[in-house]
Amino acid sequence: MKDPPAAWTCRMGYEESIFSAMTRGPFRYRLPQTNLPRGNLMLRIFGIALAAGTLASSGALAQDVKVGVVLPLTGGLAPVGKQVQAGIKAYMDKNGASVAGKKIDLIIKDDAGVPDNSKRLAQELIVNDKVAVVGSGITPSAMAIGPLSTQAKTANVVMVSGTSAAINPNNPYMVRTSFTLGQQSGIIAEWAAKNGSKKVAIVQSDWAPGAEATAVFTDAFTKAGGQIVETIKVPLANPDFAPFLQRARDANPDTLFVFVPASQAGTFAKQFAERGLDKAGIKLIGPGDIVDDNDLPGMGDGMLGVVTAGIYSAHHNSPMNKEYVAAFKKANGYRPNFISLGGYDGMHLIYEALKKTQGKTDGDSLVNAMKGMKWESPRGQISIDPDTRDIVQNVYIGKVQKVDGELYNVEFATFNAVKDPLKMKK
Numbered sequence: 148m149k150d151p152p153a154a155w156t157c158r159m160g161y162e163e164s165i166f167s168a169m170t171r172g173p174f175r176y177r178l179p180q181t182n183l184p185r186g187n188l189m190l191r192i193f194g195i196a197l198a199a200g201t202l203a204s205s206g207a208l209a210q211d212v213k214v215g216v217v218l219p220l221t222g223g224l225a226p227v228g229k230q231v232q233a234g235i236k237a238y239m240d241k242n243g244a245s246v247a248g249k250k251i252d253l254i255i256k257d258d259a260g261v262p263d264n265s266k267r268l269a270q271e272l273i274v275n276d277k278v279a280v281v282g283s284g285i286t287p288s289a290m291a292i293g294p295l296s297t298q299a300k301t302a303n304v305v306m307v308s309g310t311s312a313a314i315n316p317n318n319p320y321m322v323r324t325s326f327t328l329g330q331q332s333g334i335i336a337e338w339a340a341k342n343g344s345k346k347v348a349i350v351q352s353d354w355a356p357g358a359e360a361t362a363v364f365t366d367a368f369t370k371a372g373g374q375i376v377e378t379i380k381v382p383l384a385n386p387d388f389a390p391f392l393q394r395a396r397d398a399n400p401d402t403l404f405v406f407v408p409a410s411q412a413g414t415f416a417k418q419f420a421e422r423g424l425d426k427a428g429i430k431l432i433g434p435g436d437i438v439d440d441n442d443l444p445g446m447g448d449g450m451l452g453v454v455t456a457g458i459y460s461a462h463h464n465s466p467m468n469k470e471y472v473a474a475f476k477k478a479n480g481y482r483p484n485f486i487s488l489g490g491y492d493g494m495h496l497i498y499e500a501l502k503k504t505q506g507k508t509d510g511d512s513l514v515n516a517m518k519g520m521k522w523e524s525p526r527g528q529i530s531i532d533p534d535t536r537d538i539v540q541n542v543y544i545g546k547v548q549k550v551d552g553e554l555y556n557v558e559f560a561t562f563n564a565v566k567d568p569l570k571m572k573k
């Protein structure tokens with residue numbers, strides 16, 4: 148058996164769990180005698196287990212296609228996982244649970260947004276459940292699962308992460324159906340510069356997607372002649388925005404650019420209004436995350452007039468979206484948000500890839516089928532860039548308004564087929 152690639156040997160965390168799984172419980176394995184260092188031995192055990200899994204999954208009798216998705220269904224970002232799960236279910240309710248003559252067996256696991264959990268759960272899905280496709284969620288989890296799907300050569304659909312760097316040439320089985328923060332942040336920077344913003348303070352959730360939002364916004368806004376007066380990073384876990392908002396206000400900007408992840412927009416808006424920032428004459432702009440449809444109905448009139456560049460609004464005007472929103476609300480009792488689409492379109496991508504491969508489930512066949520795929524989503528036309536495996540989609544500038552008494556992000560300008568700017572050749 149070949150030694151694993153060097154890049155992989157750096158990531159040793161999960162060998163421990165497969166080791167303990169194989170030496171615990173009702174089935175104990177005798178480990179081969181060897182003089183290899185422990186880490187190397189564990190890698191080989193994982194490799195053997197993967198090989199066994201691959202053999203089993205290619206068995207002629209296997210009719211079901213297992214899709215295993217690892218999401219944060221508890222913890223601070225639980226609303227994110229719930230939206231993806233509901234998006235997946237909405238797709239399967241509409242399209243049935245069979246495709247290309249195979250039944251889709253969906254397995255959803257809760258990692259609570261903790262990457263060590265994501266790694267362990269993805270490993271179990273790949274080795275024990277022999278899933279044909281693994282789905283991954285938020286950035287740290289997607290990054291933890293990437294090397295596993297690469298080693299196992301299993302198609303990996305990234306349904307939440309908005310970090311450009313998560314989809315990269317080192318992990319060729321990863322395909323994104325969510326979005327990148329860069330896609331939205333450059334567009335809102337240019338819009339702000341053209342619409343009177345000169346001095347911007349940035350408030351950014353302190354993790355990878357926030358860093359990319361800030362980098363792309365800063366680059367585009369300063370190139371357009373604007374100035375960044377302050378960049379403030381807010382911890383991701385249990386954020387209290389009040390002191391950071393005060394600092395931002397003290398920097399005397401005319402505009403505030405804010406990135407907080409889905410599920411934190413409601414808290415942010417409340418503290419924004421409590422500090423009187425909605426009445427201070429400072430414009431609020433951002434990527435679509437700050438007008439998350441999950442939170443928007445409860446965010447208060449302080450959000451009226453907020454302008455964002457985002458990938459989706461529940462208000463998006465297309466027959467497909469109207470049908471999606473109605474079915475989603477009926478099933479869940481709340482609006483779908485931009486996050487839900489990663490799950491809905493992720494399933495579409497998997498279904499269509501299976502049709503194209505006529506049911507073949509090896510990672511190479513599935514990922515090749517996914518590359519270049521184009522389709523209409525409730526968010527508009529989207530496609531998978533065949534070179535980067537990243538999503539290409541419309542970005543809409545929208546403004547928060549009241550529609551029939553409820554707050555909605557009403558789109559008023561469209562940028563078609565936007566690629567991830569951080570992957571475009573300079």
Ligand code: PHB
Nearest residue numbers: 285286308309356408409
């Ligand atoms: C991410 O995991 O990168 C992520 C999650 C939620 C967001 C944006 C980015 O709203």
